[in-house]
Amino acid sequence: MDYTKLSILELAKLLREGKVTSVELTKQVLAKIKEKEHLHALNSVMEEYALARASEVDQMFSEGKELPTLAGIPITIKDNINIKGFNTTCSSKFLENFVAPYSATIVENLEKNYAVIVGKNNMDEFAMGSSTENSAFYPCLNPRNEECVPGGSSGGSAAAVAADLGFASVGTDTGGSVRQPASLCGVVGLKPTYGLVSRYGIVAFASSLDQAGPLTKTVKDSAVMLNALAGHDAKEETSANVEKVDYMDSFTGSVKGVKIGLIKEFFGEGLDEEVKNAILDAANFYKSKGAEIVEISMPFVGSALACYYILSSAEAASNLSRFDGVKYGVSVDDPKNLNDLYLRNRSQGFGKEVKRRIMLGNYVLSSGYYDAYYKKAKKVQRLLVQQFADTFSKCDVILSPTSPTVAFKIGEKANDPLAMYLSDIYTVPVNIAELPAISIPCGLNKDNLPIGMQLIGKKFSEKTLFNVADVFETMKGEN
Amino acid sequence: MITKKDVLHVAKLSKLEFNEDEIDAFVENMDSIVGYVNTLSQIDTSGLEEELTAVNLDDLRQDEVQPSLPQESAILNAPKKRNGGFSVPQVVE
Numbered sequence: 001m002d003y004t005k006l007s008i009l010e011l012a013k014l015l016r017e018g019k020v021t022s023v024e025l026t027k028q029v030l031a032k033i034k035e036k037e038h039l040h041a042l043n044s045v046m047e048e049y050a051l052a053r054a055s056e057v058d059q060m061f062s063e064g065k066e067l068p069t070l071a072g073i074p075i076t077i078k079d080n081i082n083i084k085g086f087n088t089t090c091s092s093k094f095l096e097n098f099v100a101p102y103s104a105t106i107v108e109n110l111e112k113n114y115a116v117i118v119g120k121n122n123m124d125e126f127a128m129g130s131s132t133e134n135s136a137f138y139p140c141l142n143p144r145n146e147e148c149v150p151g152g153s154s155g156g157s158a159a160a161v162a163a164d165l166g167f168a169s170v171g172t173d174t175g176g177s178v179r180q181p182a183s184l185c186g187v188v189g190l191k192p193t194y195g196l197v198s199r200y201g202i203v204a205f206a207s208s209l210d211q212a213g214p215l216t217k218t219v220k221d222s223a224v225m226l227n228a229l230a231g232h233d234a235k236e237e238t239s240a241n242v243e244k245v246d247y248m249d250s251f252t253g254s255v256k257g258v259k260i261g262l263i264k265e266f267f268g269e270g271l272d273e274e275v276k277n278a279i280l281d282a283a284n285f286y287k288s289k290g291a292e293i294v295e296i297s298m299p300f301v302g303s304a305l306a307c308y309y310i311l312s313s314a315e316a317a318s319n320l321s322r323f324d325g326v327k328y329g330v331s332v333d334d335p336k337n338l339n340d341l342y343l344r345n346r347s348q349g350f351g352k353e354v355k356r357r358i359m360l361g362n363y364v365l366s367s368g369y370y371d372a373y374y375k376k377a378k379k380v381q382r383l384l385v386q387q388f389a390d391t392f393s394k395c396d397v398i399l400s401p402t403s404p405t406v407a408f409k410i411g412e413k414a415n416d417p418l419a420m421y422l423s424d425i426y427t428v429p430v431n432i433a434e435l436p437a438i439s440i441p442c443g444l445n446k447d448n449l450p451i452g453m454q455l456i457g458k459k460f461s462e463k464t465l466f467n468v469a470d471v472f473e474t475m476k477g478e479n
Numbered sequence: 480m481i482t483k484k485d486v487l488h489v490a491k492l493s494k495l496e497f498n499e500d501e502i503d504a505f506v507e508n509m510d511s512i513v514g515y516v517n518t519l520s521q522i523d524t525s526g527l528e529e530e531l532t533a534v535n536l537d538d539l540r541q542d543e544v545q546p547s548l549p550q551e552s553a554i555l556n557a558p559k560k561r562n563g564g565f566s567v568p569q570v571v572e
């Protein structure tokens with residue numbers, strides 16, 4: 001029997017009933033990874049490590065031990081997250097041979113839950129991009145249509161989950177990098193509240209916006225993953241010290257009385273007609289289940305993207321200044337002097353988009369422009385935070401498209417950075433305001449490509465998001 | 480309006496070097512991106528402070544010595560090392 005299409009919750013039951021072992025599951029996933037190698041969803045596979053962990057878990061199950069839900073479940077993680085002793089490449093030539101000297105806190109959390117990590121996912125270099133075409137190794141293909149991109153930057157993670165190469169993945173989301181690929185590949189992607197999941201041991205892109213989150217086949221599996229990932233980490237200054245909750249308690253099966261907001265500005269120019277209709281259908285579905293639909297205007301929400309590109313590029317320029325090829329990374333032979341070493345290492349190690357972000361970041365931070373760009377963007381950010389606060393005084397969650405279009409063709413936007421940036425127009429405001437949001441599949445377009453819808457909540461309202469998303473996922477088919 | 484001079488200046492700040500074609504492409508790319516982000520200048524932000532949400536000063540850890548990476552792990556990935564340290568070209572002539 002092929003188990004690779006099942007959900008984590010279904011497998012957790014079978015594992016406990018002794019109907020399948022973790023080693024069997026792991027072998028099936030490893031075989032599928034080999035079969036689907038041409039998708040380039042993974043940069044590396046950790047076969048020996050995974051099988052050893054799986055057999056440990058099987059041993060514990062056979063001894064009748066009670067284990068966490070994730071125990072024995074093969075998963076993958078994005079290749080910007082450290083696992084001690086294995087490569088972390090960020091899909092960059094600069095880190096092609098980098099071996100992590102320590103594990104990320106979330107990897108330790110996953111290991112404590114006995115998850116079996118089988119490999120590391122392809123991504124846009126240093127998480128900069130919306131199509132995974134910026135990988136320095138190879139672009140990743142969308143398993144729903146191999147001529148299309150899987151989205152990005154966690155494109156390998158979304159493609160892996162969609163192609164059954166592991167039952168979940170962990171990605172990172174700075175401006176939509178978990179949700180947009182989840183939408184384009186037809187899987188569930190969660191961006192938790194800023195600070196809920198530790199970033200210690202994850203390569204930084206824009207530290208005030210970065211957040212790690214799970215990609216899964218179902219909403220309930222997303223809750224299982226968040227249970228394992230979330231938690232305060234003393235090693236990280238921005239980690240939120242909030243009470244630990246059980247996200248499996250989220251599900252009431254009802255949205256009666258829930259106020260769902262539709263943001264007027266999110267349905268304007270640039271939004272594909274089929275995507276728009278799918279979102280409005282979802283709103284009607286919720287209405288039929290007893291939710292109240294509220295139309296709200298957020299006049300400044302359109303400025304979030306400009307704000308995002310200033311802030312994220314400024315932080316990226318600063319974060320990536322540590323890549324000099326001295327402590328790790330590539331290094332040229334026979335440099336003339338230290339400056340020559342820096343210049344050549346960085347120029348040869350970084351790809352085009354990474355250089356573009358570093359250049360933009362240093363431009364907006366440079367003398368004479370700082371006030372006009374960086375400081376201005378921080379003020380607009382305040383305006384957006386206030387506007388979300390106003391909005392959440394009128395509704396409980398916001399329903400929107402995740403991406404303005406379905407998956408686009410490989411190469412279609414590769415030479416137009418601004419067009420590529422616009423695919424994140426509905427996701428970036430969430431990071432700017434530090435909010436949680438989930439993307440779930442809500443239908444197919446006429447070419448059978450998945451459409452994703454996004455639910456945005458107040459800070460630390462993941463339980464509400466899970467419940468509202470789950471009602472759609474489990475009850476939409478009944479209509 | 481981004482000029483070639485701007486690009487060369489920012490490249491220097493960024494410790495990046497480019498050939499002529501790349502510089503021309505950057506002038507064009509950055510001009511359109513900067514033009515786009517400049518739309519923020521039309522928004523009235525008078526009286527607003529900069530947002531500092533990511534900074535949380537209420538929850539600082541104690542300044543206590545904790546175990547850190549052993550030296551051999553810290554230099555594990557160094558392309559050039561000598562006597563247990565990172566090796567770089569001569570800095571002082």
